[in-house]
Amino acid sequence: MIISPSGKTAIIDAGDGKQDILVPYLLDRGIKTIDYIIISHFDSDHCNGFLQVINKLNVKNIVIARQPQITVEYTNIINIANARKVPIKIVSKGDRLALGGGAYIEILYPASPLQYPDLNDDALVCRLKYNNFSTIFTGDIEKSEKDLMQLYPEGELESTILKVSHHGSKSSSSESFLEAVKPKITLIGVRKE
Numbered sequence: 001m002i003i004s005p006s007g008k009t010a011i012i013d014a015g016d017g018k019q020d021i022l023v024p025y026l027l028d029r030g031i032k033t034i035d036y037i038i039i040s041h042f043d044s045d046h047c048n049g050f051l052q053v054i055n056k057l058n059v060k061n062i063v064i065a066r067q068p069q070i071t072v073e074y075t076n077i078i079n080i081a082n083a084r085k086v087p088i089k090i091v092s093k094g095d096r097l098a099l100g101g102g103a104y105i106e107i108l109y110p111a112s113p114l115q116y117p118d119l120n121d122d123a124l125v126c127r128l129k130y131n132n133f134s135t136i137f138t139g140d141i142e143k144s145e146k147d148l149m150q151l152y153p154e155g156e157l158e159s160t161i162l163k164v165s166h167h168g169s170k171s172s173s174s175e176s177f178l179e180a181v182k183p184k185i186t187l188i189g190v191r192k193e
Contacts, residue, residue, distance in 0.1 A: 001026070002128060006100025010036040012126065012137045013189075014049030023052050033058040036097055038105070040139030041123035042067065042074040054080050063089045063097065065107075065124040068114050091124070093151065103130040108157075109141070109148055116144065127159060134158075136181060138165035145177040157181050164188045 002010040011034055014022055026032075037059055039047045053059060054077070062081050067074060081088055091097075093111040096104050109125035116122050123139030125148065136159045141148075145165070148157065162183035164173050173186075 001031075002099070002103075002105075003031075004099035004101050004103040004130075006103075008035045008099045008103075009033065010038060010097070010099065010105065011050075011053070012038040013040050013046045013139070014053060016045045017049035017051055020052065022049050023056050026053075026057065031057075033060065035060045035099075036063050036105070037061070038063040038097075038124065038126060038137075039077070040125070040137065041065075041119040042071045042077070043119055043140065044073050046139065047073050047077060050077060051080060054084060054086060059084070059086050061087050061089055063091055063124075065092060065110050065122065066090055066112070066114060068117050068119065068122045071119070101130075103128070105129070108136070109144060109151070111147075111151060115147060133160050135161040135163065136183075137163045141165045145174055149177065149180050152180075154180070159183055161185045161187060 009031060034053065034057055037050055037053065039050065039062065091107045093107055093109055095107040098104050105126050105128050107124065107126050110122050114122045120140040121142055121144040123141050125139060125141060126137050128135045157180045159181055160183065162181050164186050
């Protein structure tokens with residue numbers, strides 16, 4: 001959950017939605033409007049948690065990248081968004097989402113055209129920026145870590161925090177990628193089974 005200095009809100013990925021956690025958490029904090037739902041990719045463990053958010057809260061925008069394939073999860077979310085008249089923004093490298101107060105989210109990846117036929121490596125990668133602070137959110141990218149390093153000259157990927165890709169799997173977070181980002185903190189998204 002991101003809340004900017006101006007009060008704008010954004011959520012990047014939302015888990016599989018099997019446990020009713022996110023909406024009660026938001027409502028408990030008095031959050032009834034979400035300015036940006038950002039879906040890195042349409043694997044169920046990243047997007048299905050948004051189904052309840054879209055149904056129960058005031059969502060102003062859904063942000064996605066172009067898709068290499070249409071999944072059931074994609075169809076479900078797009079159908080609900082259309083039924084509730086929530087605008088869908090399709091973004092790519094170089095786009096920005098203003099959060100106000102000097103904060104913004106920049107889209108780092110994917111570039112056009114898409115490079116891979118799978119959801120993980122064409123996942124949306126974005127970076128929250130505010131003054132000297134930044135966090136990179138990586139979805140489930142693996143091979144496309146190399147693409148990011150080629151797209152951005154040395155030093156441009158450096159960030160305060162890195163949300164580690166693909167739940168910390170051995171096929172992501174290569175040593176060279178970690179060296180390019182140079183995070184002070186790394187976060188790994190996992191769930192207790």
